[in-house]
Amino acid sequence: AVQESFRSMTPSQFFYEYKEVAGFGSPARALYQTVRELVENALDATDVHGILPDITIVIERVNENSNYYRITVEDNGIGIQPQYVPYAFGQVLYSSKYKLRQARGRFGLGAKMAILYGQIRTGRPVEVYTAPIGSRKIYYFKLKIDIEHNRPIVLTKAEYPNPKGWHGTRVSLVIEGDWWHSKHRVYEYIKRTAIAAPYANIVFIDPNGNVVIYKRSISKLPKQPKEVKPHPHGVDIELLKQLISGSQAKTMVEFLAEAFRGVGRKTAEAFLEWAGIAKNLDPHSLDDRQLELLARKLREYQKFRAPSADALSPFGPEIIEAGLRSILKPEFVAAVTRRPRAYEGHPFIVEVGIAYGGEIPPTNEPILLRYANKIPLLYDEKSDVAWKVVDPHNFDWRNYLVTFPAPVAVLTHIASTKVPYKSVGKESVADVPEIEQELRNALREAARRLRGYLLQKRKEEEAKRRIIT
Numbered sequence: 001a002v003q004e005s006f007r008s009m010t011p012s013q014f015f016y017e018y019k020e021v022a023g024f025g026s027p028a029r030a031l032y033q034t035v036r037e038l039v040e041n042a043l044d045a046t047d048v049h050g051i052l053p054d055i056t057i058v059i060e061r062v063n064e065n066s067n068y069y070r071i072t073v074e075d076n077g078i079g080i081q082p083q084y085v086p087y088a089f090g091q092v093l094y095s096s097k098y099k100l101r102q103a104r105g106r107f108g109l110g111a112k113m114a115i116l117y118g119q120i121r122t123g124r125p126v127e128v129y130t131a132p133i134g135s136r137k138i139y140y141f142k143l144k145i146d147i148e149h150n151r152p153i154v155l156t157k158a159e160y161p162n163p164k165g166w167h168g169t170r171v172s173l174v175i176e177g178d179w180w181h182s183k184h185r186v187y188e189y190i191k192r193t194a195i196a197a198p199y200a201n202i203v204f205i206d207p208n209g210n211v212v213i214y215k216r217s218i219s220k221l222p223k224q225p226k227e228v229k230p231h232p233h234g235v236d237i238e239l240l241k242q243l244i245s246g247s248q249a250k251t252m253v254e255f256l257a258e259a260f261r262g263v264g265r266k267t268a269e270a271f272l273e274w275a276g277i278a279k280n281l282d283p284h285s286l287d288d289r290q291l292e293l294l295a296r297k298l299r300e301y302q303k304f305r306a307p308s309a310d311a312l313s314p315f316g317p318e319i320i321e322a323g324l325r326s327i328l329k330p331e332f333v334a335a336v337t338r339r340p341r342a343y344e345g346h347p348f349i350v351e352v353g354i355a356y357g358g359e360i361p362p363t364n365e366p367i368l369l370r371y372a373n374k375i376p377l378l379y380d381e382k383s384d385v386a387w388k389v390v391d392p393h394n395f396d397w398r399n400y401l402v403t404f405p406a407p408v409a410v411l412t413h414i415a416s417t418k419v420p421y422k423s424v425g426k427e428s429v430a431d432v433p434e435i436e437q438e439l440r441n442a443l444r445e446a447a448r449r450l451r452g453y454l455l456q457k458r459k460e461e462e463a464k465r466r467i468i469t
């Protein structure tokens with residue numbers, strides 16, 4: 001008989017073989033993706049924790065005729081405790097963001113993909129300087145990833161005094177890149193980051209020494225997200241098992257009240273009665289059939305409170321308007337932040353901003369600026385739910401007095417503890433019906449204000465004409 005041989009793969013081996021799925025398919029794409037991952041980490045370390053970000057991004061050619069680029073990103077964020085640094089940068093699928101709280105990072109993958117991609121082509125390690133808030137030392141690490149075992153290999157470790165009380169992180173790595181073919185995207189990415197973060201100072205130095213500075217134009221930060229417990233509509237058997245094994249509860253009532261957000265004893269009792277499950281049952285005694293029943297009933301019960309939006313961090317209309325105004329220089333802006341809603345137990349908030357006229361060039365379709373959890377999305381625009389909503393084939397812009405070609409830009413933002421990305425490269429969002437509906441509502445609301453403005457403008461122009469003639 002034929003004998004197949006078997007082996008298993010570590011997560012770093014998997015992503016080493018399937019780099020494309022994480023956005024590292026070519027040197028051009030990898031350069032863009034590296035900037036993105038490092039900037040996302042820098043922002044997650046600042047605004048999420050109430051710090052106004054100061055971020056510097058530098059891309060340098062390693063030497064004149066090579067396609068090796070050094071990418072360095074520095075932030076003034078919360079830093080990283082030294083004992084976690086090797087894993088944060090040297091073990092794929094290691095993260096401080098595996099919790100129910102909105103963050104840009106999600107997979108515990110970004111920084112490591114950049115490091116891994118750099119190391120397999122250029123052989124160069126990553127270098128990290130970091131100081132947590134209040135640290136009397138600055139920590140330095142030079143490390144690589146042991147891809148076969150998915151473990152960090154620390155090459156150098158050092159500590160320096162920190163007399164000025166600096167805090168933050170500086171990550172520097174060398175990858176094989178293609179500046180010529182990624183230049184446009186990198187610039188666009190940084191510009192869109194600046195639009196959505198008018199509360200940040202961003203300095204970018206490109207490989208030719210060009211310096212771009214986006215100065216902070218508002219010192220208001222988005223609301224800080226809080227960590228929350230799961231909602232019963234989002235459970236399955238596996239999540240239930242994990243929650244039960246982490247719980248000391250002796251009865252079902254206790255367990256439900258403790259494990260889920262917005263479920264008190266009363267709600268728990270009402271639910272158990274409805275589901276036909278004994279209140280005093282020990283959750284640790286449930287067998288697979290009972291777990292399946294419990295998970296199903298939890299998803300079906302319609303009287304739980306809606307998932308709370310505490311875990312979310314929308315921009316808010318003020319920040320959206322400030323960002324659109326300072327970068328696009330339009331004559332009119334309107335921004336809408338919708339009330340929180342949920343899909344499958346995941347809370348989400350949709351926001352839409354419209355900028356019109358001024359320095360915006362007229363185009364045949366609206367210029368779309370997509371964001372998800374405050375990250376700009378650049379690739380795969382036409383397969384994103386946001387495009388589906390703003391597409392003039394689906395949305396009747398003429399109702400709002402806009403006929404294309406028109407100078408109109410639309411910003412869309414989906415904030416959620418679980419953005420339904422179509423891939424781990426985080427480039428487009430799937431068309432979940434609840435999200436699509438909210439996007440449409442938000443767009444209508446913002447477009448109505450644009451219509452009001454355009455009507456007013458039309459009237460004034462007609463009045464002027466009457467005076468002249």
Ligand code: ADP
Nearest residue numbers: 041045088095096105106107108109110111169
């Ligand atoms: P993710 O961002 O999805 O968690 P990454 O591989 O990009 O995965 O980063 C791993 C972890 O390293 C983060 O969860 C965070 O705890 C830490 N980290 C990375 N960059 C920074 C930074 N600039 N400041 C503070 N912590 C960071």
Ligand code: MG
Nearest residue numbers: 041105110111
């Ligand atoms: Mg990250």
